[in-house]
Amino acid sequence: MQGGRRSFLKMAGGTALAAGALPGMTSCAQQAVAHGTGKRLAMVVDLQVCSQHGDCTECAKACHLAHNVPSFPKGEGALEPNVKYDEIKWIWKEDFEHAFPTEENHYLPARVTARQLPVLCNHCDNPPCVRVCPTKATFKRESDGIVMMDWHRCIGCRYCVVACPYGSRSFNWWNPRPYIAKINPQFPTRMKGVVEKCTFCEERIARNQKPACVEACPHGAMVFGDLNQEGSDVRMRLTSGFSIRRKPELGTQPEVYYLV
């Protein structure tokens, strides 16, 4: 048995090394090529402007209306639709301390911390959600950098929800149709059992329109465009002031910037 065990261990070790290296190598190869050829769409939110209108939620209202996002009632139980557990949101206003939980500076000015700010999917260059999706139902579009969703393919495993560091994704715990106040027939709803999130309004961009949230903002606090284009709005705004991004230390390279 001595010789058999030794040669077995050698074989096992070699196989384990090879098997372990393979997924690592393939995933490295799959890393999104950030800022390569093609567009790199991004969004800049000017917090100095937005924070002057703390009660404004026009961006979220416009997005959710255009995209048939349901709204669930307030309730107590876990056995029926309840906004506490089942909320679906693509873009919403969030407290500063929740949007930037690692920002532990306790002496930031009130104009930054006192008002809520819009948060949404960051369409990261290096998205963890894309990395973990087992069916490529969420994937990175190389042509413009949008992290897209294919609702035909999603199996609802929610691994992407687990992997997203920003809480941008929502799962359809119920059939959403009865909870959509006004259905937009030009855009599909989703069904129970799939995950959804902001898609940077790719269907509007295809028609040369701006995303619904950007267009709806009554104060011009949101700017959208192609970072790869010299002189674009987003490039100009980013060079004009200091901006922060959410959880940059994770290496996700988010493409939603906040001017403070």
Place this chain on the structure above:
Amino acid sequence: MFEKALVGSRRYWLWILGLCVVIATGGICYLWQLRDGMGITGMSRDVTWGFYIAQFTFLVGVAASAVMVVLPYYLHNYKAFGRMTVLGEFLAVAACSMCLLFVLVDIGTPYRAINMLLHPTPNSILFWDAVVLNGYLLINATITRVSLVAERKGEHPPAWIKPIIYLSIPWAVSIHTVTAFLYCGLGARPFWFTAILAPRFLASAFASGPSFLILLIMVLRKFTRFDPGKEPIGKLAQIVTYGMLINLFFVALELFTAFYSGMPEHMIHFQYLFVGIGEHKELVPWMWASMTLAVVAVLMLLSPKVRGDYKLLTIACVLVFVSIWIDKGMGMVVGGFSPSTLGTITDYLPTVPEVLVSLAIYAVGFLMITVFYKIALSVRDEVA
């Protein structure tokens, strides 16, 4: 050989009937879930994986029961485990099947599960988890079938089964490693983002798997003529002891790293679990129970007298099993979601239908173990 499972005492059939009732009840709850959506579970936007995935994670560890008897027997010629390898392998088949069932009930659109095969995605660890779990199921199912058929004929198993048995050993390590990789590669979840998660999974698997095997052997000793003897049971008990000791050591290592560094995002999950945050204290009694049971079990198991006394050993194994079930299931999985990535806490408690579906899957596993062990022991009786 399945006809051997159709012959049994009244007690045997009552047990089977009871399991079928539990399966039917859970089955109806699952149909309810398919019709209305996963909202009938207690999971939420923030706590997006819950009881189902907790059971899946825990049961992957129980599937280690096979490797813990196969490795000493085939690699180190530990003859005392000879009569138990097939029992460990059958437990692995049942545990793997339960794992796959728990994943299936947790999927939002299960009729699309085949998309994982149609569009394989090697950069997704979930893909590899599906591969290794199904592979381990297939390996053990093959090994058990071939071994039993050979035993029944009074022959040696065919030579080609040996490499498959050897393959099952690193494959067992892989199922735990890959399942841990589901969690420990996510920067978004600092509670799980630790290299020691995979070793912890392995250590707790080597404690929970064999301890459940010991409990099953105790049941067999009571209801059948099967008794492997003091030596293999004692050796399994030693393995459980070492597994638990190493597991507790790893927990201590994690606590040191989190609290000595003082980094809020690492400490806060332990605080939520063991002290509670604000009003959110639901898991606190469970976690302390888990720790207490673990320490008591280890103190018991350190004594050779306890390990040799079947009554005390049974108690210790139950304590080990329950402690790891709480820690690896609800503790690790749910604890990772509170606080959320935005720092908020959403309470989670499994709902009644969720628990009933889970019980049904456990009943399926127990049904499989019952049928398999009945077949195995009947074959042994026949040959003897």
Place this chain on the structure above:
Amino acid sequence: MYDAGKIVVGLAVLVGVTAFPVWYGLARGTTYRVQLEAPPNGATECVLPVKDGTMRAEHMHMLDQWRNEVVREGVRNKVVVSGREWDKSLTKTCLGCHTNKAAFCDRCHDAAAVKPSCWDCHVVPEGGQ
């Protein structure tokens, strides 16, 4: 083979029963007739040929292709039919003309006992449900 007579007879009964829809339909000369209503806006041409049965046989594959191109590849080039351009869209193109699902889509689907899951998400035009 033992009991050959019984087995052959049994097999013949099994094949006969399972193939009943086929030979019964053949014997009657037709399977079923489905009456599809023309689109209410008076359109007479579709994006694939209709008269030779291409649309009926291929619309599922066509929709899958459109989906892959538009959703997954982001390629939204138009389909050109007789000089007119159409979007590759179930909602805009197909349902733009066939606004009454019950009078059109459901006719064949119900008769063939097919339940495509498109309608879970794609919104049926008002008054068409």
